[in-house]
Amino acid sequence: DYSIQIFLRLSWHDSRLAFNASAIGSGGGCRGQKQKQQEHQQQQQPTVNESIGLTIDPRLIDEIWLPDIIFVNEKQAKYHDITIPNKLLRVKPNGDVYYSTRISLRLGCHMALYRFPLDTQVCEINMESYFPVFIDRFTKQELILQWRKSKPFEVNKDFHLPQFVLTSWNTSNCDIQYLSGEFPCLRVHFVLRRVFAVYLIQYYVPALSLSCCPGCPSGSALKPCQHGYRVMTVLSMTTQSMGLWMTLPKASYIKAIDIWMGVTVMYVFSAMLEFAMVNTMARNEIRRVTRRIRKAAAKRSMNGNAQEGDTQD
Incomplete structure (x- = not known):
């Protein structure tokens, strides 16, 4: 087993969350037209940056649909809530959603120790789709998981292990065929060389x-x-x-x-x-x-x- 702390960042498009940025900046029709004109004369109304989007309160994130991502080789995991829930969700006017959260994981890694301590190990992070409400998964026709084209996986510059050296890593797709259909899957490989x-x-x-x-x-x-x-x-x-x-x-x-x-x-x-x-x-x-x-x-x-x-x- 090995423990790792990650920032899981997801992006998707949800047309149901599209909104009019100018309407939010002008009050969205909550006041009368005359009253809004008077307020415009007194002060400048805040606007939504279309390139960044509207940041959602972390307490409301559970009310929004999120991709049903699970870690297949996970043994123990937890979210971080100090001092506030470590979650971020932004919605752009066109319906593009950006979600980020910090997770601590304890994952299983099958190690071959025949050459120990001159060994090199390959550990993985496997992410699949899972839908807990109906105890079913989205098939590949309903949900597609893809890595970001530029920098799909990043490692902290201060990353250090006492017994291993991270020599390389790579990302890949690992779509799995089950009896009920083909399900999307993403995988990260870590190549770890033991310090002799x-x-x-x-x-x-x-x-x-x-x-x-x-x-x-x-x-x-x-x-x-x-x-x-x-x-x-x-x-x-x-x-x-x-x-x-x-x-x-x-x-x-x-x-x-x-x-x-x-x-x-x-x-x-x-x-x-x-x-x-x-x-x-x-x-x-x-x-x-x-x-x-x-x-x-x-x-x-x-x-x-x-x-x-x-x-x-």
Whole structure:
């Protein structure tokens, strides 16, 4: 899952909302003609800018028809109402409507973690049409969703992710065919590349240092302290691996970092086994040599005593 905050901006044409801008500026017939002429002489009446349109009070937006847009992969969402509802609706005299609102979303994203942490993920925002009153959707013949030709999707210049880098994004149409008809759909793809430097410093460098540090592979000098050192190395690698697996995303398959940590742990553990085997073999060899020396010394001592007895005789 990932969380995102967006400004959803929609534009459409609704002929039912067309109005006469000059009539609104002149009072729309609410007063008599003579009274309006007198007010024109006293002050200039406000006018509606036809290029911008008439801004509707946010409390009245629910009384106006809005496109039934839903986020298909949405798991949790909310509108923002502090300090006022973060909504804007403007209507032009010809019936063109512009609507904007701020939404916080928690969306699902299917990630493939086979190459983690060297992976690149593609997440989506899927928007479709849905009509909640009749529990039905508008078909493509009744409602058409299209991206704006210029800058259909914009990203905040200060946008930053702690673990990913947004490399690219693109928009597309994803019209879906159901049994009841073809329904309009819009989609945004995000290409996210994971930042490898964090995992290099926290996991790869320590694991490499523990597995390749001096004294880890068994050598010719067998000191008693080396065995304790190798045991501590194995315990350190095991603790690091367990801590890593607790923080990583759960997956039912093997990831790249699992192979790395498994190989380093097996290397350190095999080095400890090698040291134990060589140490055991060396001790056995020392015992055999000591036993041979003792036997040879005892034999020489017996031969010397026998020669002394013959000389005395």
